[in-house]
Amino acid sequence: MLGQRVLNVQLTLSNGSVVTLDETLDLRVQMKAVALGIQAHATIQVYNLSLALRQKILSRISAYQNNLTQTSGSGNPFVPVSITAGYRSPTSTSQSANQDVTQIFTGEAYASRLFSGPPNVGIQIMAATHQVDKTLIPSALPPAQLTFLSAAQYVATQAGLQLRCTASCNAAVITNPFVTATNVGQLPKMLLYLAPTNNPVDVFIESGTLYVRDRSANVSSETPLGVSEFIGVPNWNEYGCDFSVLFRSDLRMHTPVAIQSVLNPSLNGNYVPYQIEHELTSRGEPFYTHVAAAVPANQTVQSGGGAQ
Numbered sequence: 001m002l003g004q005r006v007l008n009v010q011l012t013l014s015n016g017s018v019v020t021l022d023e024t025l026d027l028r029v030q031m032k033a034v035a036l037g038i039q040a041h042a043t044i045q046v047y048n049l050s051l052a053l054r055q056k057i058l059s060r061i062s063a064y065q066n067n068l069t070q071t072s073g074s075g076n077p078f079v080p081v082s083i084t085a086g087y088r089s090p091t092s093t094s095q096s097a098n099q100d101v102t103q104i105f106t107g108e109a110y111a112s113r114l115f116s117g118p119p120n121v122g123i124q125i126m127a128a129t130h131q132v133d134k135t136l137i138p139s140a141l142p143p144a145q146l147t148f149l150s151a152a153q154y155v156a157t158q159a160g161l162q163l164r165c166t167a168s169c170n171a172a173v174i175t176n177p178f179v180t181a182t183n184v185g186q187l188p189k190m191l192l193y194l195a196p197t198n199n200p201v202d203v204f205i206e207s208g209t210l211y212v213r214d215r216s217a218n219v220s221s222e223t224p225l226g227v228s229e230f231i232g233v234p235n236w237n238e239y240g241c242d243f244s245v246l247f248r249s250d251l252r253m254h255t256p257v258a259i260q261s262v263l264n265p266s267l268n269g270n271y272v273p274y275q276i277e278h279e280l281t282s283r284g285e286p287f288y289t290h291v292a293a294a295v296p297a298n299q300t301v302q303s304g305g306g307a308q
Contacts (some may be wrong), residue, residue, distance in 0.1 A: 003087035006101050007282050009044055011109060011125075012080040013060055019053065021046050023282040026120075029083060031105045033129075033253055035204040035274040042083060042105045044125040047116070054114075054123055061112040061125060078108035081127045085280055086249060102249035104278055105129070106208075129205065136184040148172045151194055155187040156210045165212040169199040202274070204253055213254060215272070215296065224258035224270050225250055231288055233263045239294040240271045247287045251276060257293060272296050 007029060009021040021027055026047040033040035049057075059065065066077040086101035107129040116122040142154045149170035156163035177194050181187055188203050191212055195201040200215045227245060234243035241259060251257065251273065258270050271293035279286045 003089045003100070005280075005282060005287055006084070006086045006088050007280050008084045008101075009046075009125075010082050011057070011061075013056075014079075019057065025049070025282060026122075027282040028284065029085070029278065029280045031083060031280075032277040033204075033206065033275070035202050035253060039128040040105065040107065040206065041129075042081070042107065042127045044081075044083075044109075044127070045115075045122055046125075047120050047122040049121075049123065054121070057123060057125065058112050058114060061109045063111060066110060078110050080107075081109045081125070082106045085247060085278065100249075104249065129208070138178070138181060138184055138187070142178055145173055145175050146177070148174055148191075148194060151177050152191055152210070152212050154178070155191060158184050158187055159210065161205065161210040162208060163210050163212075165210075166214070167195065167199065167201045167212050168214050169196050169201070172196055172199075202254065206253060211254070222256055224256035226260065227251075227257050228260040230261065234259060234261050234267060235264065236267055237292060239274070239292070241267045242290070242292050244288050244290045247278065247280060247289050251289055251291055256296075257291070259293075270296065 005023055007023045007027055009027065009029065011019040011021075013019065021044070028045040029042065031040065031042040061079050069077040082103055083105040084101050084103045088101075105127070107127045109125050109127040111126045113124050114121070115124045138158050140158075142151065146154070147170060148167065149165055151174055152165040152167075152170075153163055172195075174194050178187065178190060181190060188205065188210060191203045192201065201212055202215050203210070203212050205211070227243065229245060231244040231246065234241050236242075243259065243261075245251070253273055253276055256270055256272055259268055261268060272295075273291050273293045275292035277290040279288045279290065281287060
């Protein structure tokens with residue numbers, strides 16, 4: 001049985017103080033992560049804050065403040081933000097006991113705005129994960145020849161990211177890999193084209209880490225998560241399928257899933273998520289996870305449907 005919703009947003013301001021927005025407020029959160037996307041994005045809406053707290057957020061998280069901080073050459077122009085969500089046991093009398101809560105987003109708030117007036121005054125906060133600078137020029141050129149793993153490490157270092165590269169083609173030797181790159185923001189996607197055609201990889205950034213993986217590795221090495229209860233009906237898309245469920249923290253990028261649909265059995269089979277979106281509210285109906293997933297590269301879809 002699902003418990004009571006837990007939805008928590010924490011903003012860490014420049015003076016070290018932490019502003020916490022939780023499920024006791026009218027809070028609405030949308031978070032979206034896409035493979036090959038440079039950043040995951042989150043939009044936070046909250047209503048009827050006190051005037052003092054509302055002004056504190058609006059004055060600190062603004063384009064004006066960002067510009068002022070950057071031109072002064074000191075301080076972080078962005079505000080660290082983390083979002084956690086999950087469920088609390090309905091029988092628990094403690095706010096912290098018997099909770100199944102997971103951090104679904106860690107990034108930086110870069111803008112806020114007032115978007116609704118009285119009687120329900122609401123503000124909106126926009127945030128993104130690690131900013132890969134699309135204007136920064138690479139600080140060093142890689143060797144003329146290097147392995148694919150070394151190329152991935154070069155990209156991670158230039159972008160200021162940790163690296164988890166488990167591609168089977170790590171030992172492949174590449175010649176002049178980044179001669180056409182003009183800025184750091186282009187580097188992660190270029191890894192896609194450096195991998196051998198018989199060893200396709202996927203590249204994505206999550207929580208400050210650059211992931212480079214064989215496109216089919218998770219399906220062949222991990223037991224897929226079963227998904228059989230849906231919000232609405234799962235359907236085919238151009239790469240595989242789309243489906244929605246009540247919020248699940250275990251559905252993550254590239255974690256394989258096994259779809260079992262009664263209403264649309266044509267698509268039953270294994271898939272690899274390439275887009276995860278959480279639509280969460282403290283008082284509204286939605287507390288959903290939306291997933292777009294692809295048929296793995298080492299599988300096909302047989303006539304009549306079903307990933308095999």
